[in-house]
Amino acid sequence: MKLHTDLDFNEPVIGIEGASVKYLVPREHVGTFKEYAIRKIQRRIFNDEFWALKNVTFEVKRGEIFGVIGANGAGKSTLLKLVARIMRPSEGRVWVKGRVAPLLAMGAGFHPELSGRENVFLNGTLLGYSEKQIRERFDAIVEFAELQDFIDAPIRTFSSGMQARLGFAVATDQKPDVLIVDEALAVGDTAFQEKSLNRIREYQRAGTTTLFVSHGMGEIERTCQRAAWLHHGQLMYIGSAKEAVDQYLGRTPAIP
Amino acid sequence: MSKEMQTPFYDSAQQQNAWLFEMAETLKYKDLIIHLVRRDVTARYKRSILGVAWTMINPLGMMLILSVIFSQVFVAVEGYAAYILSGLLMWNFFSQSTVTGIGSIVAGGDLFRRIYVPRSIFAISAIGTAIVNLVISLVPFLLVSVVVGIRPTIYFPLVVIPIILLSFFSLGVSLIIASLGVRFADIVEVYNNIGLTAWMYLTPILYPLDVLPPWLLALEKFNPMFHFIKLFRDPLYYGQMFYPQLLGICFLMSAITFITGWIFFSRITDEIAYRS
Numbered sequence: 363m364k365l366h367t368d369l370d371f372n373e374p375v376i377g378i379e380g381a382s383v384k385y386l387v388p389r390e391h392v393g394t395f396k397e398y399a400i401r402k403i404q405r406r407i408f409n410d411e412f413w414a415l416k417n418v419t420f421e422v423k424r425g426e427i428f429g430v431i432g433a434n435g436a437g438k439s440t441l442l443k444l445v446a447r448i449m450r451p452s453e454g455r456v457w458v459k460g461r462v463a464p465l466l467a468m469g470a471g472f473h474p475e476l477s478g479r480e481n482v483f484l485n486g487t488l489l490g491y492s493e494k495q496i497r498e499r500f501d502a503i504v505e506f507a508e509l510q511d512f513i514d515a516p517i518r519t520f521s522s523g524m525q526a527r528l529g530f531a532v533a534t535d536q537k538p539d540v541l542i543v544d545e546a547l548a549v550g551d552t553a554f555q556e557k558s559l560n561r562i563r564e565y566q567r568a569g570t571t572t573l574f575v576s577h578g579m580g581e582i583e584r585t586c587q588r589a590a591w592l593h594h595g596q597l598m599y600i601g602s603a604k605e606a607v608d609q610y611l612g613r614t615p616a617i618p
Numbered sequence: 619m620s621k622e623m624q625t626p627f628y629d630s631a632q633q634q635n636a637w638l639f640e641m642a643e644t645l646k647y648k649d650l651i652i653h654l655v656r657r658d659v660t661a662r663y664k665r666s667i668l669g670v671a672w673t674m675i676n677p678l679g680m681m682l683i684l685s686v687i688f689s690q691v692f693v694a695v696e697g698y699a700a701y702i703l704s705g706l707l708m709w710n711f712f713s714q715s716t717v718t719g720i721g722s723i724v725a726g727g728d729l730f731r732r733i734y735v736p737r738s739i740f741a742i743s744a745i746g747t748a749i750v751n752l753v754i755s756l757v758p759f760l761l762v763s764v765v766v767g768i769r770p771t772i773y774f775p776l777v778v779i780p781i782i783l784l785s786f787f788s789l790g791v792s793l794i795i796a797s798l799g800v801r802f803a804d805i806v807e808v809y810n811n812i813g814l815t816a817w818m819y820l821t822p823i824l825y826p827l828d829v830l831p832p833w834l835l836a837l838e839k840f841n842p843m844f845h846f847i848k849l850f851r852d853p854l855y856y857g858q859m860f861y862p863q864l865l866g867i868c869f870l871m872s873a874i875t876f877i878t879g880w881i882f883f884s885r886i887t888d889e890i891a892y893r894s
Binding site: 385394395396398447448449455456457458459460461462464466467471475476483484489491493516539 | 803
């Protein structure tokens with residue numbers, strides 16, 4: 363295996379600079395154009411502002427496993443969406459160096475009637491690979507998912523674990539620069555969980571940065587070096603994973 | 619693995635020239651378009667016995683019903699079945715591609731919440747699917763036209779031109795309606811139900827032009843679909859070369875609609891994530 367001595371593990375790879383996400387929530391529901399037009403003329407359009415994220419700033423360095431914790435609705439998923447460029451911040455700036463593999467997109471676009479093979483191509487092109495790249499890597503993907511015998515069957519005949527394995531295999535086939543993990547760090551049965559974790563660890567040693575959202579505080583403390591605690595869209599604490607978990611649990615004792 | 623995947627840099631603050639950016643992104647995802655089209659064409663009939671043959675049966679059935687009903691009314695039209703079918707193919711192409719394209723953008727839902735993909739891809743792939751369906755339907759069209767006594771001429775290959783031009787026009791319409799529909803769901807409903815139905819009956823698909831009163835005939839020149847269907851019928855049904863003026867009109871309409879739709883949509887595309 364290639365040695366990665368040339369990698370600078372101090373180089374920031376993800377930059378969040380004063381990022382905010384603001385939703386406009388209509389005070390009264392205006393669903394139709396007619397209603398909207400009438401109210402617009404009468405100047406009766408009122409919106410409440412809802413800040414899913416408010417002025418969040420931090421950087422994540424190369425090779426870090428960085429945890430994001432907080433209660434439901436604290437803005438964790440919104441933060442991941444910003445890094446995965448699903449959303450642009452309403453204010454502030456987000457930048458990412460390198461290729462992002464969002465595991466939240468695992469198995470995205472899978473169509474139940476299509477075969478495993480067809481779905482690998484569909485999912486792979488959704489993730490931004492070219493047809494040629496997938497063709498080159500196809501056998502390795504199927505082998506990793508351990509689905510050689512089923513790959514030409516419609517995916518509706520796959521168990522959910524098998525679908526997750528295939529999705530994971532496609533999403534992580536190439537070493538990404540940034541891996542975004544929402545809850546499911548490990549998929550499938552125990553044996554496959556071990557295999558998928560090993561792959562992530564190997565990538566991490568080779569310089570992949572992982573952004574990891576979880577409600578499992580033990581998992582955060584075990585796997586992450588640093589973590590950020592979000593509360594109502596605001597960054598409450600950023601520092602060592604242990605300290606972040608302590609702070610979070612101390613402030614909101616209702617959540618174990 | 620390959621050079622093109624090496625260290626891209628994403629910066630949310632760089633967003634000048636939204637339309638150019640969306641265009642460049644779409645080109646990067648061109649293989650996705652092919653797989654979305656393949657999915658839509660094959661998955662649709664996967665569980666049916668006749669499979670893709672349904673693509674041919676649908677317009678044929680429609681044509682059969684319409685020609686039985688209306689052949690008594692419009693006796694003067696030569697090869698009436700071929701006349702209807704040629705109009706119907708072009709109309710179905712337009713209505714199907716826009717309805718599914720708009721639907722997949724406005725109700726893209728789950729996929730849009732989980733992954734970044736240039737959104738215009740979905741409107742483009744809907745056009746792709748419609749092109750495949752149209753080309754397949756040309757086979758039964760040829761059969762029907764030979765049966766009713768309309769022989770294909772050397773101008774037949776020219777049908778490619780109206781198909782390409784209508785593709786860009788439909789894409790433009792999809793993007794405009796989808797941009798509005800992201801904010802107001804009503805617009806989509808109005809378009810899908812009332813809008814398209816009225817538009818269809820205002821377009822000479824079922825009836826020959828000479829049944830129209832002069833004032834309505836004069837208004838037809840403002841109906842884009844009137845021109846596109848004429849452009850399609852010339853090589854297909856009338857077996858003749860179209861006038862360059864007609865080609866010019868159709869080219870302008872598709873260019874203007876496409877460019878307007880593209881610019882409009884690329885400005886609003888970031889908003890979709892905030893509303894889905």
